[in-house]
Amino acid sequence: MGRILLLEDDANLNETVTEFLEENGHDVVSVYDGYEAQEKLYESKYDLLLFDVNTPGINGFELLKEARENEVVAPAIFITSLDSVEDLEKGFASGCDDYIRKPFALKELQIRVDTLIKRGFYHESKELIDIAQNIAYDIKNNELVIDGQAVSLGHKESKLLKLFMKNEGEVIVHERIYEHLWDYDEEPSDTALRTYIKNLRKIIGKERIVSIKKQGYKFITEK
Structure with missing residues (x-):
């Protein structure tokens, strides 16, 4: 985990x-x-x-x-x-x-x-974390901000995005994502995970979440 x-x-x-x-x-x-x-x-x-x-x-x-x-x-x-x-x-x-x-x-x-x-982010010195030129994450309010406007995310998509952002540039294996996204009394689903990934890609861009074959995913921000 x-x-x-x-x-x-x-x-x-x-x-x-x-x-x-x-x-x-x-x-x-x-x-x-x-x-x-x-x-x-x-x-x-x-x-x-x-x-x-x-x-x-x-x-x-x-x-x-x-x-x-x-x-x-x-x-x-x-x-x-x-x-x-x-x-x-x-x-x-x-x-x-x-x-x-x-x-x-x-x-x-x-x-x-x-x-x-x-949980979310800790001890960050800034309130906004940049993802791309026009996209940022508001740590204080737990909101994705695009072109200055807050964008609503589903509960699982929000947890997944936070996991990606805290491990930017690293390959996160499927098992770790399952353990982070689903609680003890929930059954992880690969189909559901693909749906959450698809939903996030629609909002922040497909190029931000790279699929690593047979391993997991890598999150990349725009430098």
Whole structure:
């Protein structure tokens, strides 16, 4: 469902969380200290950051604060045994989106992770993201804007467009799209997906969504 950077210095917990998230369809890059996390953070794009706080090298608070200053927009969850109101305040001030205290149930972690990954945009410094010369997406109002006018999208088309925009230029495989678009109690449909793709292409242009044979789709904006 998403690419996750996990920073956790407890080897057993790191392994447990990594295996659990991978079993639930996520791609996890796991590290054990703040310096290694800092290095990995800028090597790739992530859908979620999952940071312990008290880690060797750079602690989680400092790492995330620096990341936000460098325009890293991926949502972040702190996993920590710190439980004071002051620590909670410091965590959110550094730029996190959620906070889960140890010990925690893996199912609770899964719910929090999946919820953040499926939402819209986070920590963007601008309200409009350009798609083409006359097309942009309004983050604040969750609207597609064409020639200055808001254009209505269906619920699934809107979720699909957000997924594409957050992963612009990358091949998004069919399985990842299914997991993002359909909830747990819904049955994914390849026919329905093709319909949503067709609907989006009519609005933003066929050239924006490229089919990659037997793999998935790639979203391309006009530079």
